[in-house]
Amino acid sequence: MSDLVTRLRRHAWRMTPQRRVIAETLDGAHVHYTADEILDRACRLMPEISRATVYNTLNEMVALGEVLELNLDGRSKRYDPNIEHDHHHLICDGCGATRDVHTLADPLDSLPGDERHGFAVAEASITFRGLCPDCRRS
Amino acid sequence: MSDLVTRLRRHAWRMTPQRRVIAETLDGAHVHYTADEILDRACRLMPEISRATVYNTLNEMVALGEVLELNLDGRSKRYDPNIEHDHHHLICDGCGATRDVHTLADPLDSLPGDERHGFAVAEASITFRGLCPDCRRS
């Protein structure tokens, strides 16, 4: 039983077999998958699952506040079951692999008042870019 | 004569009328446009310019290192003629307005070695989100 499934059960939300497979796929990964990667993996467990269901379900999980949607590479969205608001992301420029990281300092503190231009700044997230161990070798 | 055109002239790169219109459109703006917005504006000066040329040219400017490509909203890319590598972006959650900001500390220093997971980390950029002065009022 994954933690994400537990969290989703608390909402008034039908837990269908398709939704369970999607939630378990998301939650079991240490990297953040795209919708198509989740579809691939879900198809191994439930071959007849449809693309629309995967997209619908991911959007609903995001709307429920139990999954974060990441727009990091400009190609496809990735989904993060970790909803803590103090984490950031490390992305491989070679293959697009994405994972959570934690920093020592809160980046909000690094933006001085005179650089806020009258904005009410609520949130800051850092995107780190580089090459993952696999892509460094090739 | 825009500063971006001056910078582009330093490269072995044909300065065609199309490329000049695109460079001047980009450089004259205070916000960061999408490729389609640039196409719209370029068409006012040169009605027969093609979509492919705008996309090709923007990609070449990025490859020359004279323009930065931003993936901030997951929909379409935006182009920033400011290529200083130590600036970040402040985005309004209300209207999407985007502007450059500078921070006190380099965010790369806030990622400890044991959070790098074997990656060769090259770059870090911060996205600040909040409400701009106009959107705070309404």
Place this chain on the structure above:
DNA sequence: TCCTAGCTTAGACTCTGTCTAATGAAAGAT
């Protein structure tokens, strides 16, 4: 001026994601 590399063009194509209309399954009421 002529030549040639390389630029521009229209339109087809790909990829990611959304929408629609029809079918299928769950949960409360009887």
Place this chain on the structure above:
DNA sequence: ATCTTTCATTAGACAGAGTCTAAGCTAGGA
């Protein structure tokens, strides 16, 4: 247990952003 209503799932059509292709055009050097 069955009915009924509501919501979920499905295949496929559609939409938006961006890339590719093949043909013609042009900038700039010889």
